[in-house]
Amino acid sequence: MITFMNNSDSEEEPCNERTSLMSAESPPVPSYQDGLQASQAGEAQAHRKRRTGSSRSPNNIADGETSDSGVPVREGALENEEEELTLKYGAKHVIMLFVPVTLCMIVVVATIKSVRFYTEKNGQLIYTPFTEDTPSVGQRLLNSVLNTIIMISVIVVMTVFLVLLYKYRCYKFIHGWLILSSLMLLFLFTYIYLGEVLKTYNVAMDYPTLILVIWNFGAVGMICIHWKGPLQLQQAYLIMISALMALVFIKYLPEWSAWVILGAISIYDLMAVLCPKGPLRMLVETAQERNEPIFPALIYSSAMIWTVGMAKPDTAARRSSQQAWDAAEDGRENHRSPSHADSQMSERRSPVPTRPITSFEELEEEERGVKLGLGDFIFYSVLVGKAAATASGDWNTTLACFVAILIGLCLTLLLLAVFKKALPALPISITFGLIFYFSTDNLVRPFMDTLASHQLYI
Amino acid sequence: MLSPHRKAIEGLVALSEDGCSPISIQQMAYVAGVGFGLMSGAFSMINLLADALGPGTVGIYGDSQLYFLTSAFMTMVLIFLHTFWGILFFHGCEHRRWWEITAVVVMHLAVSGSTFFNPLYVGSLVPSYLLMAAAATWAYMLSGGSAQNLRRFLLCLRSGASPQPGS
Numbered sequence: 001m002i003t004f005m006n007n008s009d010s011e012e013e014p015c016n017e018r019t020s021l022m023s024a025e026s027p028p029v030p031s032y033q034d035g036l037q038a039s040q041a042g043e044a045q046a047h048r049k050r051r052t053g054s055s056r057s058p059n060n061i062a063d064g065e066t067s068d069s070g071v072p073v074r075e076g077a078l079e080n081e082e083e084e085l086t087l088k089y090g091a092k093h094v095i096m097l098f099v100p101v102t103l104c105m106i107v108v109v110a111t112i113k114s115v116r117f118y119t120e121k122n123g124q125l126i127y128t129p130f131t132e133d134t135p136s137v138g139q140r141l142l143n144s145v146l147n148t149i150i151m152i153s154v155i156v157v158m159t160v161f162l163v164l165l166y167k168y169r170c171y172k173f174i175h176g177w178l179i180l181s182s183l184m185l186l187f188l189f190t191y192i193y194l195g196e197v198l199k200t201y202n203v204a205m206d207y208p209t210l211i212l213v214i215w216n217f218g219a220v221g222m223i224c225i226h227w228k229g230p231l232q233l234q235q236a237y238l239i240m241i242s243a244l245m246a247l248v249f250i251k252y253l254p255e256w257s258a259w260v261i262l263g264a265i266s267i268y269d270l271m272a273v274l275c276p277k278g279p280l281r282m283l284v285e286t287a288q289e290r291n292e293p294i295f296p297a298l299i300y301s302s303a304m305i306w307t308v309g310m311a312k313p314d315t316a317a318r319r320s321s322q323q324a325w326d327a328a329e330d331g332r333e334n335h336r337s338p339s340h341a342d343s344q345m346s347e348r349r350s351p352v353p354t355r356p357i358t359s360f361e362e363l364e365e366e367e368r369g370v371k372l373g374l375g376d377f378i379f380y381s382v383l384v385g386k387a388a389a390t391a392s393g394d395w396n397t398t399l400a401c402f403v404a405i406l407i408g409l410c411l412t413l414l415l416l417a418v419f420k421k422a423l424p425a426l427p428i429s430i431t432f433g434l435i436f437y438f439s440t441d442n443l444v445r446p447f448m449d450t451l452a453s454h455q456l457y458i
Numbered sequence: 459m460l461s462p463h464r465k466a467i468e469g470l471v472a473l474s475e476d477g478c479s480p481i482s483i484q485q486m487a488y489v490a491g492v493g494f495g496l497m498s499g500a501f502s503m504i505n506l507l508a509d510a511l512g513p514g515t516v517g518i519y520g521d522s523q524l525y526f527l528t529s530a531f532m533t534m535v536l537i538f539l540h541t542f543w544g545i546l547f548f549h550g551c552e553h554r555r556w557w558e559i560t561a562v563v564v565m566h567l568a569v570s571g572s573t574f575f576n577p578l579y580v581g582s583l584v585p586s587y588l589l590m591a592a593a594a595t596w597a598y599m600l601s602g603g604s605a606q607n608l609r610r611f612l613l614c615l616r617s618g619a620s621p622q623p624g625s
Binding site: 091394395399454456 | 497500501502505506508525529532533536569570573574576
C-alpha cells in the first residue's frame, strides 16, 4: 500500500468541507412574489485529494427559503402568511436526511468492524505529518494539535482558492477539478475497497470480472453524479463516495489528531458559514446573486416535489398524490427520473380556509427538500467510524455517537426552519458526538459492563 | 411543570404544517416511552448480541446457561415497561396526579431491584412480567381503553355494529 502520496500530484488539493444544510428549491418563477428568496446557494467546493485524490465536498446549509410550504403568493397581500408558512415543514424532511446519514454510517461501521484493513495503521497523510508515536502524553497532544493546525490551514487556503475561482467565474477549472476527484473516488478507492473486502472474505475474483465491475460502477457513478440519472441512484452513489472518503480518513488520521480535527473542523465550519467575511458565506452570497445552482457532485439532495395546487376554498386537507414528474426546473435538479415516486411526492396544497386565496390560477411546482453537503456525511461517518474502531466499549459507544449525531442533525434542521439561511451542519452534531463519545467510553461503558456481567438491569 | 410543556406544544404547532399539533399528547407519551424503551433495550442487548456471534460456551464457568435467554426476556419486559411508564408518566404530569408519577418511579425501582435476584431468574422475571401486565392494563385504561373496546377488537367488531361471525 502506498503510504505517502506523491506530492507532485496535481490533484492534491485539500478540501475544506463546508457543512451545510440547504433546502433545495427550484429557481423561483419570475412571477413569484417575494418571500421566496433565491433558492440557489452555492457552496464552496474544495477537493481534498488524499494520496491520489479524494474529494470531499463542502457542505453548506443553505437556508430554507422555501424550505417548507411556500405557497406561491401572487399578490403581496399574502406575504405575511407566506412568511409563516415557510417556517413549517414536517418530519418528512428530517427523515429524508436521517435515512442517508444512517446508511452512510452503517456502511462505514460495517466495514470497520469486518475489514481489518481500515483499522490497521499504515502510515499517515502528508497533511498530518507529526507522528503520535511519542513517549510522552504532552508531546502526543502537541503533535495532534499541530497536525490539526496544518490540516485546517490547508482547508482554509483551499476554500479561499475555491471562492476566488468561483468569484472570477473559472467554472471550467472547478468542473474539471470535481470530475477528476470523483473519478479518483469512484475508481481507485472503490478498487481498493473491493480488494480489501474480497481479501477479508477470501473470495477469489479474476481481473476481467473486476475490471468489468469497477468500470460499470465508476462509469454509471460519474454519469449519475455529474449529469443526469435517477435520483435514488445518485443519492446512493453520493452515500457510497462519502463512506469511502470517511473510511480513508479513519484509516489515515492518527487517533488523537482525528478527534482534535473533528472539533476544529466544526468550529471552522461555524465561522466559515456564519461570519460575514467567512469564505463560505461569501460563496453563498455570490451564488445567490448569480442565481446559480449548486454543483450536484458535492451535495446530497433529498428532493421532493411539491405541486402547489389551485385554490380550492373548501378543501382544508392536504391531499398528496404521487405523480411522476419530469424534470422541468432548469438546472436545479436534473437527476430525477420520471418514475421515481418515492422521494418525490407531489402534493397538492390546498390553502387553509382562513387564508383568502384567490390569486393562484395555475399549478406551480416547486421542489422542496433539504440538501446536505457531502462533507457532513463524511465527518459524521468519521466520528462514528472512529468510535467503532477505537472505543473499548464497542457497540455502546458507537450507538451513543450515532444517536448523538442524529439528534444534532435534527436540531440543526430545526434551526434551519427558524433562521432560514445557510447553516453549518457540523457543529451541533459533532459537539454532541464528541461529548457522547468521551462520556460513554469513559463513564458509561465500565458501568454497563459491570451491570451486564451480573445481569443487573436498570 | 406545565409551562415548559405548553411552550413545547407551541413550538411544535409553529413547526407543523397545518397549524395544529401533529400528534396528540397521548401519542407523544407513547413515542417518548418507546424511545426510552428502545434505547434501554439497545444498550442492554447490543454487546450481548455481538458476543453471541463469536465463539464461546455459555455458562462454562458455572454461570447460568440460560444467560442469553433470560437477558432477552428481561430486555423485552423492560422495553414494554418503558413504553407503559411513558404513558403513565405523561398522564400523571398532564393531570397533576403525583401518585401516578410516584407509582411509576417505585415500579421502576422494584423491577430494577428484582434483578438483584439474578441468576435466580424466577425472582426477577416473574415479578417483572406481573408488573408489566399491571402497567399495561393501567396504561390501556388511561388511554381510553376498556374491557368493551378490547372485546370488540378481539372479535373484529366494528364500533356500533352488532357482532358478526368472523369479519
